[in-house]
Amino acid sequence: MAAAALRSLYFWITFILSFNTLALAQDQNQFIYNGFLEAKLHLGGNATIHPDGLLQLTNTSERQQGYAFHPSPIKFNTSSSQSLLFSTYFVFAMVPGSLTAGGHGMTFVISPSMDFSEATATSYLGLFNTSNNGLPTNHVLAIELDTVESPEFKDIDDNHVGIDVNDLISNDSAPATYFSEEEGTNKSLKLASGNLTQVWIDYNGAENVLNVTLAPISDPKPSRPLLSMVIDLSPIILESVYVGFTASTGTITNNHFVLGWSFNKSGKADSIEVSKLPSLPPPPPLSPLSIPPEKGNQKLEPTIIVSVAALVVVLITIGGAVYIVRKKKYEEVYEDWEREYSPHRFSYKTLYKATRDFKDNGLIGEGGFGKVYRGVLPSSDQIAVKRVSHDSGEQTMKQFVAEIVSMGRLRHRNLVQLLGYCRRRGELLLVYDFMPNGSLDKVLYSNIRPNLNWFQRIRILRGVASGLLYLHEDWEQVVLHRDIKPGNILLDAGLNGKLGDFGLARLYDHGSNPETTILAGTPTHMAPELLRTGKATTSTDVFAFGAVMLELASGRKPKEPGQVDLVNWVIDCWNRGAILEASDPRLEGLCVEEQMELVLKLGLFCSHPNPATRPSMRQVMQYLDGDAKFPDISPNSNLLDAFRSSYNEASNTIMAFSSLIGGSSSSHTMSTMDSILVVGR
Structure with missing residues (x-):
C-alpha cells in the first residue's frame, strides 16, 4: 500500500511539473525548450525533430532549406520604441557536409508570418527570394550565422554574424568571434565546426540597442557583445509576430542543429540547462583515401625520376612566382585596429576587378584630391570609387576611417551613400553609390x-x-x-x-x-x-x-x-x-x-x-x-x-x-x- 501511494504521488508530481513546463513554453511572454521532444514547433522544408528532441533544420541535401517556429505568436507593444524589449538564447551546431567546408548558414528570425515556403535556399538562407529581398514591407529582423561569402549580399567573409533588416545585405556584421574574459581579447569561433555554440540576442527599446553575443558551450556569456547596433526596431517589428529559425544549403552543405532555446519578450531569457540538451548524432565514418592497387614490383627508371622531380621543382617555382605577383598586385594595408570596421571595408581585389583595373576609360571625374572611377560589383550594383593619395600616421588614419564609417551610417535620399573604404599602400579608396547623370x-x-x-x-x-x-x-x-x-x-x-x-x-x-x-x-x-x-x-x-x-x-x-x-x-x-x-x-x-x-x-x-x-x-x-x-x-x-x-x-x-x-x-x-x-x- 505504501509503495503504491508513493508511486501515485510521484506520478502526480511528475505530471504537475510537466504541466508547469508546458505552461511556461506556452506563456505569451516567454518560453524555454531544453530539447524539443515535447515541443509543438511549426516545421517546414527539411526541418525535423529527432526522437531525443534534437531539432535539425537541414541535412546534407543540396539546395534545400528548413525552418522551425514557436507556434504561438508573440504580442509586442510597438506603439513606441521605449516599450519594445526582447531577449533570446539558443544553442546550435553546424556540422559540415564535407571535410573542407559547409554552407550556407542559418538565421534566428522575427517575422509576421511562419510561411517561408517561397524562400530560396543557398545564399538566401531560406529567408527571402529574389523578388522580396530588400522590401520594407517584409517587417523581418534576422540574425544570420553565415558560412559562405556571398558577394551579391556584400558578405565580409565566409564565417560571420550579421544583423539583417528586411534584406540579406546586413545592416551590421562581423567575423564570428567571442570575447574571452580570461584572456581579455576576442577569439575566433568557427561556426561550421560541429561544436556547440551559444548565441544571445538582446534588444532594449529604451536605448534602441540590439546586442548579439556568441560563445562556445564551455564559456559563460561574455561581457562584450560581438555586435552592438543602435537601431529603432519599432517600425520593423509588428505587434503580432513569430520567432524561429531558418537555414539553407547550397552545393556545399551543413547539418544545421538547434539543441535548446529560450525567449522572453519582457526581460532576460532564461538559461538553458545544458545537461538536459540532446546529443548530436555521431559523425559519419571517414572514407579511406583511394589508393591504386600495386601492380607488381615495378621500378621507375632513374632518368624518369630525375625528370619528374625537375618538372615538379619548375612548376612549384612558377606557381610561387605567380602567387607572389598576384599577392603583390592586390596587397592592402590592414592593421589590427581596423577589425571593428571590417564590415565597411572592401577588398582591393574586388574594387580592382569592379573598375576593370582602374582604366582611364572608366574615369568619371577628377578633382583636387583624386580620381573617381565607375565600377560594377559581382552583384551588378554600380559604384563610384574615389582614389585618394595619403601619407598619414596610424592615429590620423584611424580617426579618419572612424569618420568614414560614421558617415557610412548616414541615410537620406538626398545624400550619396558612402558604402565603405579600402586602404592600399599610399592610397585610400572611398566607395560610393554610382550616380548615372554625373555632377x-x-x-x-x-x-x-x-x-x-x-x-x-x-x-x-x-x-x-x-x-x-x-x-x-x-x-x-x-x-x-x-x-x-x-x-x-x-x-x-x-x-x-x-x-x-x-x-x-x-x-x-x-x-x-x-x-x-x-x-x-x-x-x-x-x-x-x-x-x-x-x-x-x-x-x-x-x-x-x-x-x-x-x-x-x-x-x-x-x-x-x-x-x-x-x-x-x-x-x-x-x-x-x-x-x-x-x-x-x-x-x-x-x-x-x-x-x-x-x-x-x-x-x-x-x-x-x-x-x-x-x-x-x-x-x-x-x-x-x-x-x-x-x-x-x-x-x-x-x-x-x-x-x-x-x-x-x-x-x-x-x-x-x-x-x-x-x-x-x-x-x-x-x-x-x-x-x-x-x-x-
Missing part, C-alpha cells in the same frame, strides 16, 4: 540641349537643402560638409540632386563646438570668416549653399573672367528693381517668377559675409516650402549697399589668399594641406 556642374554648364528645366532645378535645390538640414540638425551628430558646390552635387537617374564627396566632412556632437582649424574648401564657395578663424560651422555650409542657389538660378559660375562676379551682378539687378534679369536666359518664360525671385534673394542672403545674417538650413527649407515669408527688402536700400561693400572686401581677401597658397582654379577644392589626410584632420 550638377557638368549638366548646368554644358551645351547639352535641353538643359535642366526650372522644375528640375528647384527640385534639386530643395533636395540638397533637405539633405543639409539632416546633416546639420537631424542626425545623431552634426556633420559639416565643408565643400558644397555643383561639382559635389550628383544627379541620379531621375535628375534628383544628392550631396556627395564627404572627403572634407567633419563630425561633432550637438551642443559642442567644432575643433577643426584646418582651412579647406573651394574659394568661390568659401565663407569669409574661415580666413579669420579656420573653423567651419553650419553657417559656412549655408554660405556655400547660397552660391549654389545663385548658380542654379542664373546659370552662371560665381566668378568668370571678364564678367562681374555673380553676387554683385544679382545685387545690381535687385537695385534696379529687375532682379529677374539675373535668371538664366535659357529659362526665359519657362520658370515660376515668384520662385525664381525667392531663390535669387535667398541665395544672396545665404551668401552674406556676416554669418549672423545668414539663415539656418531649417529656415531655408521653410522659405523654399512657403512655410515662412522672406523679408521684403526694397531696391537701393542701405542694407544692399552694406552687403555689397563687405562682400567685395571679403571676396578679394579670399581670392588673394587662394593665389598665395597656389590655388590654380577658383572652382577647385583648396586646402592648406598637401592631402586630405594630415595631422589635425
Whole structure:
C-alpha cells in the first residue's frame, strides 16, 4: 500500500511539473525548450525533430532549406520604441557536409508570418527570394550565422554574424568571434565546426540597442557583445509576430542543429540547462583515401625520376612566382585596429576587378584630391570609387576611417551613400553609390540641349537643402560638409540632386563646438570668416549653399573672367528693381517668377559675409516650402549697399589668399594641406 501511494504521488508530481513546463513554453511572454521532444514547433522544408528532441533544420541535401517556429505568436507593444524589449538564447551546431567546408548558414528570425515556403535556399538562407529581398514591407529582423561569402549580399567573409533588416545585405556584421574574459581579447569561433555554440540576442527599446553575443558551450556569456547596433526596431517589428529559425544549403552543405532555446519578450531569457540538451548524432565514418592497387614490383627508371622531380621543382617555382605577383598586385594595408570596421571595408581585389583595373576609360571625374572611377560589383550594383593619395600616421588614419564609417551610417535620399573604404599602400579608396547623370556642374554648364528645366532645378535645390538640414540638425551628430558646390552635387537617374564627396566632412556632437582649424574648401564657395578663424560651422555650409542657389538660378559660375562676379551682378539687378534679369536666359518664360525671385534673394542672403545674417538650413527649407515669408527688402536700400561693400572686401581677401597658397582654379577644392589626410584632420 505504501509503495503504491508513493508511486501515485510521484506520478502526480511528475505530471504537475510537466504541466508547469508546458505552461511556461506556452506563456505569451516567454518560453524555454531544453530539447524539443515535447515541443509543438511549426516545421517546414527539411526541418525535423529527432526522437531525443534534437531539432535539425537541414541535412546534407543540396539546395534545400528548413525552418522551425514557436507556434504561438508573440504580442509586442510597438506603439513606441521605449516599450519594445526582447531577449533570446539558443544553442546550435553546424556540422559540415564535407571535410573542407559547409554552407550556407542559418538565421534566428522575427517575422509576421511562419510561411517561408517561397524562400530560396543557398545564399538566401531560406529567408527571402529574389523578388522580396530588400522590401520594407517584409517587417523581418534576422540574425544570420553565415558560412559562405556571398558577394551579391556584400558578405565580409565566409564565417560571420550579421544583423539583417528586411534584406540579406546586413545592416551590421562581423567575423564570428567571442570575447574571452580570461584572456581579455576576442577569439575566433568557427561556426561550421560541429561544436556547440551559444548565441544571445538582446534588444532594449529604451536605448534602441540590439546586442548579439556568441560563445562556445564551455564559456559563460561574455561581457562584450560581438555586435552592438543602435537601431529603432519599432517600425520593423509588428505587434503580432513569430520567432524561429531558418537555414539553407547550397552545393556545399551543413547539418544545421538547434539543441535548446529560450525567449522572453519582457526581460532576460532564461538559461538553458545544458545537461538536459540532446546529443548530436555521431559523425559519419571517414572514407579511406583511394589508393591504386600495386601492380607488381615495378621500378621507375632513374632518368624518369630525375625528370619528374625537375618538372615538379619548375612548376612549384612558377606557381610561387605567380602567387607572389598576384599577392603583390592586390596587397592592402590592414592593421589590427581596423577589425571593428571590417564590415565597411572592401577588398582591393574586388574594387580592382569592379573598375576593370582602374582604366582611364572608366574615369568619371577628377578633382583636387583624386580620381573617381565607375565600377560594377559581382552583384551588378554600380559604384563610384574615389582614389585618394595619403601619407598619414596610424592615429590620423584611424580617426579618419572612424569618420568614414560614421558617415557610412548616414541615410537620406538626398545624400550619396558612402558604402565603405579600402586602404592600399599610399592610397585610400572611398566607395560610393554610382550616380548615372554625373555632377550638377557638368549638366548646368554644358551645351547639352535641353538643359535642366526650372522644375528640375528647384527640385534639386530643395533636395540638397533637405539633405543639409539632416546633416546639420537631424542626425545623431552634426556633420559639416565643408565643400558644397555643383561639382559635389550628383544627379541620379531621375535628375534628383544628392550631396556627395564627404572627403572634407567633419563630425561633432550637438551642443559642442567644432575643433577643426584646418582651412579647406573651394574659394568661390568659401565663407569669409574661415580666413579669420579656420573653423567651419553650419553657417559656412549655408554660405556655400547660397552660391549654389545663385548658380542654379542664373546659370552662371560665381566668378568668370571678364564678367562681374555673380553676387554683385544679382545685387545690381535687385537695385534696379529687375532682379529677374539675373535668371538664366535659357529659362526665359519657362520658370515660376515668384520662385525664381525667392531663390535669387535667398541665395544672396545665404551668401552674406556676416554669418549672423545668414539663415539656418531649417529656415531655408521653410522659405523654399512657403512655410515662412522672406523679408521684403526694397531696391537701393542701405542694407544692399552694406552687403555689397563687405562682400567685395571679403571676396578679394579670399581670392588673394587662394593665389598665395597656389590655388590654380577658383572652382577647385583648396586646402592648406598637401592631402586630405594630415595631422589635425
